[in-house]
Amino acid sequence: MNKGHIDTSKPVAIVGAGLVGAGWAIAFARAGLAVRVYDANARIAEAAIPWATGQLRALHAHGLIDESPETVAGRLQMVDSLEAAISDAAYVQESVLERLDVKRKLMTDIDAVADADVIIGSSSSGMPASAFSCDLTISPRVIIAHPVNPPYLVPVVELVPSTQTVAETTAFVEKLMVGIGQSVVRVRKEIEGFVLNRLQAALLREAWALQRDGVASCEDIDKTVRDGLGWRWSFMGPFETIDLNAPEGVADYARRLGPLYYSIAKSRVDDGPWDPELIARVEHDRRQHLPADELAARRNWRDAKLMEFAARQVESGES
Known part of the structure; x- marks a missing residue:
């Protein structure tokens, strides 16, 4: 670093x-x-x-x-x-x-x-x-x-x-x-959740809703981020991502896909808080892939992966 x-x-x-x-x-x-x-x-x-x-x-x-x-x-x-x-x-x-x-x-x-x-x-x-x-x-x-x-x-x-x-x-x-x-x-002005947790909240809101609605399991939702979005997000942010995903850049992307994202956003306006039944469902879903007694070991695995990633960043001179 x-x-x-x-x-x-x-x-x-x-x-x-x-x-x-x-x-x-x-x-x-x-x-x-x-x-x-x-x-x-x-x-x-x-x-x-x-x-x-x-x-x-x-x-x-x-x-x-x-x-x-x-x-x-x-x-x-x-x-x-x-x-x-x-x-x-x-x-x-x-x-x-x-x-x-x-x-x-x-x-x-x-x-x-x-x-x-x-x-x-x-x-x-x-x-x-x-x-x-x-x-x-x-x-x-x-x-x-x-x-x-x-x-x-x-x-x-x-x-x-x-x-x-x-x-x-x-x-x-x-x-x-x-x-x-x-x-x-x-962060230029005070707002609840600041920038990072507001971005995370938007993703989590959709993730919980997709599981609740039976669209996909927790593991398949995690795969979508881990093996898809996360690959790009590990070295670029959302604005650079979409700037590169349309032939003429971010404005072109907005013209092409803006209506879709607006429609998706409107579909979630009535979502309420995570209720006890949904929390129990997600907990049960997650425990199929990670038993509670393995959480600490998995956190250690996460930290080791982060160390490997940080080491590669240092080697490449990107951090």
């Missing part, structure tokens, strides 16, 4: 050390930064650094870090209080539970102990920062920095300022994220 220059003189802090927070810890430590990790849940805190060390060993085996896993893991420090985590830190990455009350309480707690210049990024996956970070001393220095999980393997990160975030905060976090090798998406 291409990385820029970053200031390693001050540590970064991870608040919330579950899969996303611990993944962020790897991303920062791999780039040479000292990382303090804190989680109020003792069980999660205890597991975070051993898990991260195991992932670092896998990254090293795939040629994705040059230093030894132990050297990188040595930059990770578990601390036992919020104040110890963020004291003198240049940046805080918050990755706590996606609940408004939890995030607001954390922001008020950070506000009480934060240094005057620390920048705070939230891993919120759809809740805008204005919902939980406004009208505090730290408010101008809070921004959404939403990753894809795991952030040390999938580089995109969405930066979404709140209504009170100042431009200097956005610039600082963009420079930091580019410096550690992330691919930055600047």
Whole structure:
């Protein structure tokens, strides 16, 4: 991954050390930064650094870090209080539970102990920062920095300022994220779900509806993406895809197929939420292909595949 220059003189802090927070810890430590990790849940805190060390060993085996896993893991420090985590830190990455009350309480707690210049990024996956970070001393220095999980393997990160975030905060976090090798998406206005999860929501809405309506099984829907759309989407986005799929480009494509897509969209306007019966059907369908006791192993398989993909990107100079 291409990385820029970053200031390693001050540590970064991870608040919330579950899969996303611990993944962020790897991303920062791999780039040479000292990382303090804190989680109020003792069980999660205890597991975070051993898990991260195991992932670092896998990254090293795939040629994705040059230093030894132990050297990188040595930059990770578990601390036992919020104040110890963020004291003198240049940046805080918050990755706590996606609940408004939890995030607001954390922001008020950070506000009480934060240094005057620390920048705070939230891993919120759809809740805008204005919902939980406004009208505090730290408010101008809070921004959404939403990753894809795991952030040390999938580089995109969405930066979404709140209504009170100042431009200097956005610039600082963009420079930091580019410096550690992330691919930055600047979201120009607050919207629920931001860009990534709104795109994912559109695909999921149709996937669940197709299964509900008996059009195709979960596995065949997955095949359509995995063995079809996903091949192109692994190296180009939807606009470039359609720009190349008509002789005269995107406008030609829109003229040819716009009516079809409009008709498809209209056919789904009355869809409601996923109800318990549909969820049970999809759960049963999925468990035919992946038993529940194999989920953890399959997640490890996914991460290994992502590492192989990342390694090929590095070899080709595309990342």
